[in-house]
Amino acid sequence: MKPTPADVALIIGLALIIGTLYARYWSPNAAPPTHALIRVDDAPARRVPLHVNDRIVVTGRLGDSVLEVRDGRIRFASSPCRRKVCIRSGWMHDAHDATACLPNRVTLSLAAADPHYDGVSQ
C-alpha cells in the first residue's frame, strides 16, 4: 500500500497547516504580556501594568533599583549593583521574559493577564 503523489501533496499541505498552528499557539510570545511582576527578596510579587508609562523605584538589599515602563515594555534603568547585568539585559517585552538584579535581590518577569475562568459550561 503506497501513497499516491496526490496523497503526498495532501499530507504536505496538512503538515504545513498544522505547523502554522504550532507556530501560532505554541510560540512563547503568543499572548502579549499585560503586566510585570516585580519581586524583592521574599516579598510577594508587585504587579505593575505595562500600558502605563512609569518609573518604579524598588528598594532592595543594596539600595534603590529603578525600573522604567514604556510602550508595553519594561527594563532596569538603574541599579546599585556592580556588574549591571540587569540593565544590560535591556527591554523585556515578550510574555515570560524575565531578568533579575541578583545583588539587589530584585527579580522581574512578564506575564499575560490571568483569565477569570477556565471554561464555561452551558
Add this chain to the structure above:
Amino acid sequence: MTRRIHLHAGPRDHWIAGFAALAIVIHILEAGVPTPIPGIKPGLANVITLVVLLRHDLLAAIWVQLLRVLVGSVLIGSFLTPTFLLSLSGALCSLAILALLIGWNRLLPPARVGPIGLGVAAACAHMGGQFFVAYTAFIPHPGLLTLLPVLLTAAMLFGALTGWLAGALCLRLDNSPDAAAPAR
C-alpha cells in the same frame, strides 16, 4: 383504518448492516481503551467506512458511518450527550471531505487521492469539525486552541494508519479467492 407498511430489506441493506455492525464493534472496543488526551483515539472503525467507500460507493459509506455513530452512541450510552454531538459533527465533516475527494478522483483520475490520503483527510476533517463544535458550543476558551495542533497531529498519524489499513485490506479482499464480486 390502519395501513400496513411492508419494509423489505434487500441484499444491499443486509451488507450495509453487516459492515455497520463491524464498525460498531470496533467503535465500542475502542471506547474502552483509555487515552492520554481527551479527543485522541485511533478511530479504527473508520477503516470499515473507508473499505466500504473504496469497494462500493459513497452512499454506502455514509450509511455505515452514520449508523456507526448512532448505534455506537446508543450502546455506549452517550446518545444525545455532548460526546455524541462531537462524534456526529466529526463524522459529517469527514463524510463531506470524502465526498469532495471522491468527486476529485472522478474529475482527475491521474491525480487520484489514494486510501492513505483519504484516511488522512477524513481524520483531519473529523478532528477539525469536532474541535470547531467543541470550541464554539461547549468550551469557548482560547486555551483550548493550544490543543488543536496536537490533536490534528494525532489525527494525521492515525488517519494515515487507518487509510493504509483500509487500502491493504482492499488489496487482500480483491486477491482473495473466497471473495465474491462486490455486492451492489
